[in-house]
Amino acid sequence: xxxxxxxxxxxxxxxxxxxxxxxxxxxxxxxxxxxxxxxxxxxxxxxxxxxxxxxxxxxxxxxxxxxxxxxxxxxxxxxxxxxxxxxxxxxxxxxxxxxxxxxxxxxxxxxxxxxxxxxxxxxxxxxxxxxxxxxxxxxxxxxxxxxxxxxxxxxxxxxxxxxxxxxxxxxxxxxxxxxxxxxxxxxxxxxxxxxxxxxxxxxxxxxxxxxxxxxxxxxxxxxxxxxxxxxxxxxxxxxxxxxxxxxxxxxxxxxxxxxxxxxxxxxxxxxxxxxxxxxxxxxxxxxx
Amino acid sequence: xxxxxxxxxxxxxxxxxxxxxxxxxxxxxxxxxxxxxxxxxxxxxxxxxxxxxxxxxxxxxxxxxxxxxxxxxxxxxxxxxxxxxxxxxxx
Numbered sequence: 438x439x440x441x442x443x444x445x446x447x448x449x450x451x452x453x454x455x456x457x458x459x460x461x462x463x464x465x466x467x468x469x470x471x472x473x474x475x476x477x478x479x480x481x482x483x484x485x486x487x488x489x490x491x492x493x494x495x496x497x498x499x500x501x502x503x504x505x506x507x508x509x510x511x512x513x514x515x516x517x518x519x520x521x522x523x524x525x526x527x528x529x530x531x532x533x534x535x536x537x538x539x540x541x542x543x544x545x546x547x548x549x550x551x552x553x554x555x556x557x558x559x560x561x562x563x564x565x566x567x568x569x570x571x572x573x574x575x576x577x578x579x580x581x582x583x584x585x586x587x588x589x590x591x592x593x594x595x596x597x598x599x600x601x602x603x604x605x606x607x608x609x610x611x612x613x614x615x616x617x618x619x620x621x622x623x624x625x626x627x628x629x630x631x632x633x634x635x636x637x638x639x640x641x642x643x644x645x646x647x648x649x650x651x652x653x654x655x656x657x658x659x660x661x662x663x664x665x666x667x668x669x670x671x672x673x674x675x676x677x678x679x680x681x682x683x684x685x686x687x688x689x690x691x692x693x694x695x696x697x698x699x700x701x702x703x704x705x706x707x708x709x710x711x712x713x714x715x716x717x718x719x720x721x722x723x724x725x
Numbered sequence: 726x727x728x729x730x731x732x733x734x735x736x737x738x739x740x741x742x743x744x745x746x747x748x749x750x751x752x753x754x755x756x757x758x759x760x761x762x763x764x765x766x767x768x769x770x771x772x773x774x775x776x777x778x779x780x781x782x783x784x785x786x787x788x789x790x791x792x793x794x795x796x797x798x799x800x801x802x803x804x805x806x807x808x809x810x811x812x813x814x815x816x
């Protein structure tokens with residue numbers, strides 16, 4: 438049986454922890470609102486651009502642009518987007534586990550190199566054998582659009598100069614506050630169906646020319662895909678942390694009420710014992 | 726063309742951080758590289774660059790205008806997708 442004083446101490450410490458989780462929840466709620474607004478503003482661009490780009494690519498030939506070249510995947514680069522900080526539930530661990538599995542499946546056929554965003558990814562892959570080309574650990578807060586553009590240029594360069602045969606991305610996509618969607622997809626080469634379909638099979642006109650348009654559109658499209666990975670993950674991270682901290686606060690509440698109940702029971706028991714002792718003593722005295 | 730032409734087109738004008746237009750329209754005028762392009766429903770598929778200028782659209786008689794800095798247009802008989810960089814004050 439724990440002593441009363443220990444219980445009181447424990448309740449106090451749980452209450453302190455609860456205050457912290459509550460504060461962290463408030464902070465992540467504010468950050469989440471900002472991140473959510475960011476992705477909601479950008480989503481129309483991200484979601485409509487494939488319509489145009491994939492349709493353009495459908496009429497193009499693989500040789501029209503280096504980003505369309507499909508090669509046998511002997512070397513591949515994986516861009517893995519996690520978070521810098523923990524306390525976000527299974528946000529990072531689920532993603533890393535899935536990614537590790539996907540990479541293991543491919544590692545027999547291909548040489549894999551990594552580009553890591555977030556401290557969690559760095560910690561996880563520190564003990565794996567994959568070489569890391571670039572690591573943005575502890576920089577998520579300060580990463581600007583310019584940094585992401587630089588990263589996308591770097592990835593395109595690797596691909597165009599045949600230093601890699603494919604670029605994959607693994608990230609958490611923000612689906613709802615309850616759970617993110619773990620996404621593992623191929624960014625390069627662009628995947629599209631060559632078979633003409635849809636509402637019209639009339640070949641389009643190009644102004645000025647197909648190659649010229651593709652040259653301008655494809656890098657922009659790829660850059661936006663990198664933005665997509667990063668910003669979706671940022672929003673999902675805050676949502677996950679918000680949920681985790683909310684759960685923690687509620688658990689603390691439960692724990693406090695359990696402990697209080699136990700403490701009251703103990704106190705009651707000690708009072709009863711003391712009373713009993715007194716009554717016994719009184720009885721004994723009366724009998725004399 | 727023997728098949729019926731559509732009466733309206735779905736116009737989407739999208740900037741990197743904003744969807745400016747998402748509606749059915751009867752005509753669209755785009756600032757192309759060599760001058761303005763007038764697009765009516767049933768236009769043949771066209772992919773083109775856009776230059777700096779004013780994008781206008783609407784139903785005959787009442788046109789709305791948006792200044793743009795350039796971009797791309799993806800045109801179908803019943804759909805016009807425009808990706809643009811908005812002018813400073815518009816964004």
